[in-house]
Amino acid sequence: MTSQAEENYLKAIFKxxxxxxxxxxxxxxxxxxxxxxxxxxxxxxxxxxxNLIAYEKYRGVQLTDAGCRLATDxxxxxxxxxxxxxxxxxxxxDEVHDLAEQLEHVQGDELVxxxxxYLNNPRFDPHGDPIPDAEGRWEFRPQTLLANLEPGxxxxxxxxxEHSTAFLxxxxxxxxxxxxxxxxxxxxxxxQSVRVRLHDARELTLxxxxxxxxxxKIENT
Amino acid sequence: MTSQAEENYLKAIFKxxxxxxxxxxxxxxxxxxxxxxxxxxxxxxxxxxxNLIAYEKYRGVQLTDAGCRLATDxxxxxxxxxxxxxxxxxxxxDEVHDLAEQLEHVQGDELVxxxxxYLNNPRFDPHGDPIPDAEGRWEFRPQTLLANLEPGxxxxxxxxxEHSTAFLxxxxxxxxxxxxxxxxxxxxxxxQSVRVRLHDARELTLxxxxxxxxxxKIENT
DNA sequence: TAAAATTTTTAGACTAATCTAAAAATAATG
DNA sequence: CATTATTTTTAGATTAGTCTAAAAATTTTA
Ligand SMILES: [Mn+2]
Ligand SMILES: [Mn+2]
Ligand SMILES: [Mn+2]
Ligand SMILES: [Mn+2]
Numbered sequence: 001m002t003s004q005a006e007e008n009y010l011k012a013i014f015k016x017x018x019x020x021x022x023x024x025x026x027x028x029x030x031x032x033x034x035x036x037x038x039x040x041x042x043x044x045x046x047x048x049x050x051n052l053i054a055y056e057k058y059r060g061v062q063l064t065d066a067g068c069r070l071a072t073d074x075x076x077x078x079x080x081x082x083x084x085x086x087x088x089x090x091x092x093x094d095e096v097h098d099l100a101e102q103l104e105h106v107q108g109d110e111l112v113x114x115x116x117x118y119l120n121n122p123r124f125d126p127h128g129d130p131i132p133d134a135e136g137r138w139e140f141r142p143q144t145l146l147a148n149l150e151p152g153x154x155x156x157x158x159x160x161x162e163h164s165t166a167f168l169x170x171x172x173x174x175x176x177x178x179x180x181x182x183x184x185x186x187x188x189x190x191x192q193s194v195r196v197r198l199h200d201a202r203e204l205t206l207x208x209x210x211x212x213x214x215x216x217k218i219e220n221t
Numbered sequence: 222m223t224s225q226a227e228e229n230y231l232k233a234i235f236k237x238x239x240x241x242x243x244x245x246x247x248x249x250x251x252x253x254x255x256x257x258x259x260x261x262x263x264x265x266x267x268x269x270x271x272n273l274i275a276y277e278k279y280r281g282v283q284l285t286d287a288g289c290r291l292a293t294d295x296x297x298x299x300x301x302x303x304x305x306x307x308x309x310x311x312x313x314x315d316e317v318h319d320l321a322e323q324l325e326h327v328q329g330d331e332l333v334x335x336x337x338x339y340l341n342n343p344r345f346d347p348h349g350d351p352i353p354d355a356e357g358r359w360e361f362r363p364q365t366l367l368a369n370l371e372p373g374x375x376x377x378x379x380x381x382x383e384h385s386t387a388f389l390x391x392x393x394x395x396x397x398x399x400x401x402x403x404x405x406x407x408x409x410x411x412x413q414s415v416r417v418r419l420h421d422a423r424e425l426t427l428x429x430x431x432x433x434x435x436x437x438k439i440e441n442t
Numbered sequence: 443t444a445a446a447a448t449t450t451t452t453a454g455a456c457t458a459a460t461c462t463a464a465a466a467a468t469a470a471t472g
Numbered sequence: 473c474a475t476t477a478t479t480t481t482t483a484g485a486t487t488a489g490t491c492t493a494a495a496a497a498t499t500t501t502a
Contacts, residue, residue: 005489026450039490041451046488058450058497088309089335102327108320114310226459247480260460262481267458279467279480 002050004105007074009033009043010052013063014071023060072136073112078104079125080115086126087119093126093177094168127168128159128178128215144218146184146194147211154183155216162213171214174204181219223271225326228295230254230264231273234284235292244281293357294333299325300346300353301336307347308340314347314398315389348389349380349399349436365439367405367415368432375404376437383434392435395425402440 002010012032016024026044030037048055052067063071081103085096113134116122123139124130130138143158157180160167171177175198185195185203192208206214223231233253237245247265251258269276273288284292302324306317334355337343344360345351351359364379378401381388392398396419406416406424413429427435 003488027448036491037450038452038492042489085332089332089339091331091335095331099327099329099332102329103324106320106323106327108323110312110316111306111310111320114312118310224458248478257461258480259462259482263459 002052002070005043006047006050006052007070007105009040009047010063010067010071011074011078013053013061014068014075017063023062025060029061069136072132074104076132076134076136077106077112079129079131080112080119080122082125082127083119083122083131084115092168092172094165094172096126097163097165124159126178127163128157142217143215145212146196146206146214146216147192147208149184149194149216149218151184151186153218154181154221155218156181157214158217159215160213161215167210167213170210176204176214182216183221223273223291226264227268227271227273228291228326230261230268231284231288231292232295232299234274234282235289235296238284244283246281250282290357293353295325297353297355297357298327298333300350301333301340301343303346303348304340304343304352305336313389313393315386315393317347318384318386345380345399347399348384349378363438364436366433367417367427367435367437368413368429370405370415370437370439372405372407374439375402375442376439377402378435379438380436381434382436388431388434391431397425397435403437404442 009029012029013024016028016032026037026040029040029044033040044053044055044061047053047067048061051064052070054062054064078100081100082096085091085099086093091099116134121133122131124141128143130141132138141158144155145161146155149155157176157178159178160171176182181199182196182204185197187194192211194206194208194211195203196206197203230250233250234245237249237253247258247261250265251261254261265274265276265282268274268288269282272285273291274282274284276282299321302321303317306312306320307314312320337355342354343352345362349364351362353359362379365376366382367376370376378397378399380399381392397403402420403417403425406418408415413432415427415429415432416424417427418424
């Protein structure tokens with residue numbers, strides 16, 4: 001058996017390891033979990049005891065196959081529930097994270113499988129993140145940050161780098177949701193802000209910060 | 222904040238108090254929670270500290286208004302999730318209890334309200350039990366045990382007294398689900414078993430045990 | 443490479459929730 | 473009403489998960 005706390009740690013370790021390709025540091029986990037390094041060390045010992053991580057004192061930590069599978073299953077559940085909350089219950093994409101954070105811990109393989117079917121086996125969640133399938137595999141989708149587009153290039157919004165409520169709410173307010181198509185008009189040298197044109201010819205100015213947190217699939221026009 | 226353990230205790234106390242109209246005994250709670258009397262005493266102290274129960278040593282326990290409301294909300298969530306699992310995900314009525322036991326603890330008023338709307342504000346769960354509304358009120362529905370029907374009387378199945386998987390599965394197998402109409406043909410003196418006739422003229426013999434666990438709304442023919 | 447800075451672990455304490463075994467209170471009975 | 477029997481509470485331990493403060497290991501820097 002794995003507790004909710006253990007599951008949350010495994011997921012945090014998985015997500016950190018996803019970005020940086022090296023052993024995950026205690027402090028990185030502490031930051032992600034908003035707790036102390038001491039608490040993390042305690043938990044790492046427990047997880048190592050259960051063979052969910054490979055842990056060497058002072059040398060950081062890596063998920064074992066079992067730990068990786070557990071983390072992936074948790075992420076699968078989290079993202080499926082997010083789809084449910086948005087598609088079926090009509091929540092906005094900035095309202096679903098905390099609820100999914102609870103729902104992901106509900107145990108029941110049959111439940112997950114039926115939920116998946118009910119939602120028509122979605123491959124991406126409301127934030128554009130891929131949903132692992134029942135075998136723990138997910139689809140890779142090439143995408144580029146708006147910050148890396150050249151003037152004139154066009155793309156469709158496929159995801160966000162940052163998942164904060166504030167950012168998601170802002171995007172929603174200005175009409176930038178998944179699937180929206182836009183073209184980079186110009187990048188301002190002074191502050192790296194960008195002017196983009198939407199499908200309806202409406203133009204928007206977005207800060208560098210926004211442009212570095214918005215993923216697009218480049219379209220060849 | 223109330224923990225899942227605290228919520229489960231409150232629900233257990235509520236359900237015991239519902240049947241017997243007196244202070245709930247420690248042992249009764251222990252039996253319901255499948256734990257020891259010592260553990261119950263510990264928990265009762267905590268719940269009293271939080272003003273969720275009125276507790277006098279050796280004198281049993283009663284829910285306060287706050288505790289009663291919490292228990293009712295929990296039952297509301299439990300039963301709404303059961304409806305979801307059966308109506309939307311296609312689970313059988315004998316498969317949903319343990320899942321609802323987990324889902325009921327997910328926190329989020331907006332979630333419950335949206336779920337309720339999504340399910341068309343059901344007033345009864347898949348076992349025929351009433352679902353409290355957002356204010357904690359529920360519908361009373363007069364119903365009679367099959368064991369108390371007179372020969373010749375007819376009724377529609379509205380609920381079950383016992384909720385065990387074995388009983389629900391058995392009922393499902395012989396075609397006795399909510400809404401099914403049946404008539405008591407005769408009661409056998411020897412063992413109090415009953416012969417009933419279904420709408421399609423098919424006849425069934427049911428044990429006394431079954432007849433004492435099946436609720437019907439009597440129909441005047 | 444020695445000193446300073448950073449990271450990580452340990453030591454010790456705390457709360458929630460549980461248990462067993464023993465003591466105390468209450469209820470039942472002759 | 474004294475003695476059983478039952479119920480309930482206490483005492484003392486245990487485990488998961490957390491914390492702060494201090495010690496130890498590692499890394500960085502001069
Ligand atoms: Mn979580
Ligand atoms: Mn998401
Ligand atoms: Mn529960
Ligand atoms: Mn039910």
